[in-house]
Amino acid sequence: MDLGIQDRVAVVTAASRGMGRAIAEALAAEGCKLAICSRDSSAIAAAAEAIRGGHGTAVFHKAVDVSDIDALRAFVAEARAALGPVSIAVANAGGPPGGRFENFGAEDWQAAFRLNFLSTWALIESVLPDMRAQRWGRVVSLTSTSVRQPIEGLILSNGVRASVVGMLKTLAAEYGPENILFNNAGPGLIATDRLLSIAQRRADAAGIGRDEMIERLASQTALRRVGQPQEFAAAVAFLCSERASYVTGSSLMIDGGLVKAV
Numbered sequence: 001m002d003l004g005i006q007d008r009v010a011v012v013t014a015a016s017r018g019m020g021r022a023i024a025e026a027l028a029a030e031g032c033k034l035a036i037c038s039r040d041s042s043a044i045a046a047a048a049e050a051i052r053g054g055h056g057t058a059v060f061h062k063a064v065d066v067s068d069i070d071a072l073r074a075f076v077a078e079a080r081a082a083l084g085p086v087s088i089a090v091a092n093a094g095g096p097p098g099g100r101f102e103n104f105g106a107e108d109w110q111a112a113f114r115l116n117f118l119s120t121w122a123l124i125e126s127v128l129p130d131m132r133a134q135r136w137g138r139v140v141s142l143t144s145t146s147v148r149q150p151i152e153g154l155i156l157s158n159g160v161r162a163s164v165v166g167m168l169k170t171l172a173a174e175y176g177p178e179n180i181l182f183n184n185a186g187p188g189l190i191a192t193d194r195l196l197s198i199a200q201r202r203a204d205a206a207g208i209g210r211d212e213m214i215e216r217l218a219s220q221t222a223l224r225r226v227g228q229p230q231e232f233a234a235a236v237a238f239l240c241s242e243r244a245s246y247v248t249g250s251s252l253m254i255d256g257g258l259v260k261a262v
């Protein structure tokens with residue numbers, strides 16, 4: 001299927017590896033011009049080089065910590081100057097640390113809020129004028145299945161990510177008349193560095209090997225396997241596309257059937 005987004009400018013944050021990188025690759029394969037960031041300057045430069053080489057598309061990159069709102073705004077401004085008005089924005093970031101209620105104080109909650117909510121807000125605030133001028137826009141947040149079913153031991157993520165979905169659902173109604181669509185994508189168990197390190201920690205605690213822990217986790221899904229970043233990215237690329245023209249305010253779990261609720 002031609003997604004109909006050739007030459008659109010897409011911003012994908014936290015995109016040097018994992019799902020962000022896979023989404024950037026999927027959009028580049030559709031002919032989008034890309035602006036990508038992550039904190040590590042050599043990692044994001046290497047990702048940009050690989051995407052350019054693989055797809056022959058223009059890629060602007062910068063080392064940015066998305067928790068730094070001013071840096072994020074400056075990144076979008078530079079991306080616009082380099083590539084043109086932004087049509088597509090994918091808000092990704094690292095995840096907040098795991099733990100229970102008693103492990104965290106106000107500063108931890110503020111840091112999690114900056115990392116996962118304010119970064120999404122600032123990205124949207126920065127790209128919205130371009131989308132309004134074009135009367136075309138796609139915004140996708142990358143959260144977690146925890147927005148449907150909170151995950152034990154991840155109280156910061158469970159608390160803050162739900163607020164992202166609340167904001168997007170509201171924006172879908174406010175900007176629907178201007179043809180700007182807001183959707184959320186919730187990964188379940190996607191085989192990235194982050195999943196491997198979480199699996200390793202849990203395996204150590206349970207006194208088993210990492211592969212056995214991954215099998216145990218995967219057995220909770222309908223498909224009995226973890227997903228690949230490319231499988232996640234294919235669904236997000238659709239949400240970013242012309243073909244998703246009547247999809248807004250939705251929260252799509254890309255989880256192989258991990259969430260059990262209807």
Ligand SMILES: NC(=O)c1ccc[n+]([C@@H]2O[C@H](COP(=O)([O-])OP(=O)(O)OC[C@H]3O[C@@H](n4cnc5c(N)ncnc54)[C@H](OP(=O)(O)O)[C@@H]3O)[C@@H](O)[C@H]2O)c1
Nearest residue numbers: 014016017018019038039040065066094095189190192194
């Ligand atoms: N994998 C899963 O199964 C799963 C499930 C549910 C939710 N999630 C969530 O999905 C998101 C992406 O996860 P992933 O598995 O793709 O992770 P990953 O493989 O560890 O990749 C994370 C990416 O984000 C960048 N990054 C991290 N913190 C950043 C920050 N503050 N500012 C800018 N870039 C940042 C990293 O690059 P730098 O290190 O260079 O900054 C890297 O490119 C995370 O929020 C994670 O919690 C993942």
